[in-house]
Amino acid sequence: MKQENASIYPGDEPHVSVGPFARGMRDAIPIGLGYCAVSFSLGIAAGNVGYTVFQGFLLSLLNVSSSGEYAGIVLSAEQAGFIELALMIFVANARYLLMSFALSQRFAPDATLFHRLTIGFGLTDELFGLGIASKGYLNPTYMYGAFLTSIPLWAIGTALGVYAGNVLPPIIAEAMNVAIFGMFLAIIIPPARKDPVVLGSVIVSFALSLLAAVWPLTASISSGTRTLFLTVIIASAVALLFPIKDDPDGEITSEPGESPGEETA
Numbered sequence: 001m002k003q004e005n006a007s008i009y010p011g012d013e014p015h016v017s018v019g020p021f022a023r024g025m026r027d028a029i030p031i032g033l034g035y036c037a038v039s040f041s042l043g044i045a046a047g048n049v050g051y052t053v054f055q056g057f058l059l060s061l062l063n064v065s066s067s068g069e070y071a072g073i074v075l076s077a078e079q080a081g082f083i084e085l086a087l088m089i090f091v092a093n094a095r096y097l098l099m100s101f102a103l104s105q106r107f108a109p110d111a112t113l114f115h116r117l118t119i120g121f122g123l124t125d126e127l128f129g130l131g132i133a134s135k136g137y138l139n140p141t142y143m144y145g146a147f148l149t150s151i152p153l154w155a156i157g158t159a160l161g162v163y164a165g166n167v168l169p170p171i172i173a174e175a176m177n178v179a180i181f182g183m184f185l186a187i188i189i190p191p192a193r194k195d196p197v198v199l200g201s202v203i204v205s206f207a208l209s210l211l212a213a214v215w216p217l218t219a220s221i222s223s224g225t226r227t228l229f230l231t232v233i234i235a236s237a238v239a240l241l242f243p244i245k246d247d248p249d250g251e252i253t254s255e256p257g258e259s260p261g262e263e264t265a
Helices: 020-027 029-048 053-062 066-077 082-092 095-104 113-122 125-132 140-167 170-175 178-194 196-214 223-241
Strands: none
Touching: 020 029, 020 140, 029 053, 029 066, 029 125, 029 140, 053 066, 053 140, 066 082, 082 223, 095 113, 095 125, 113 140, 125 140, 178 196, 196 223
């Protein structure tokens, strides 16, 4: 692949000798450390439903998504079917399709399909921020360096969480499940404070989730299926009623109220 038009990332100058792979590893260190801390709580939840340390590690290595993994953990605990599990994971991770489409516009025209698919597989909110902040064509090697730093730390954090849940007294391990809800609050509060549409969506989601859990017609449905339908319905309604306007300058923008490098999850 030609690299004459490779990006210059924030803080780098053209004459710097450090290659794009090393820059990617360096820039992803804060992301990887944050991932390790966040995935620890996922590991606690996974250990409580019977995952082994290796299974927790493999879960996070193959599915780099806090919301997707937690949905899978909950559904597996409920012994949900494979179709329900696949649909829930698809919906929870659907935003990565949009991120992949946006990031693909930053590749050089001669970028191979292998690079596009591989980077799309490992893409997360924060790594998308690194890639989208580039100037000019995105060098795939930079993203591979970022993946090598962040994704293993995500998987290691999950494995440590599973191990901690197995060795800690049951009452303490159960209490640490609260950390997973703190993680999701950290995801939704920053954008909700900046964007009234997101805030309204969060409130409506809470209200409808509670209603579906107590309403006789939906209470008998598994929580995973209820979450799946509510996610599709609420997200579709918000997209139709409050579409995101295109940037007048034609630039690819991040989610409402967030800058490309801002941490989400």
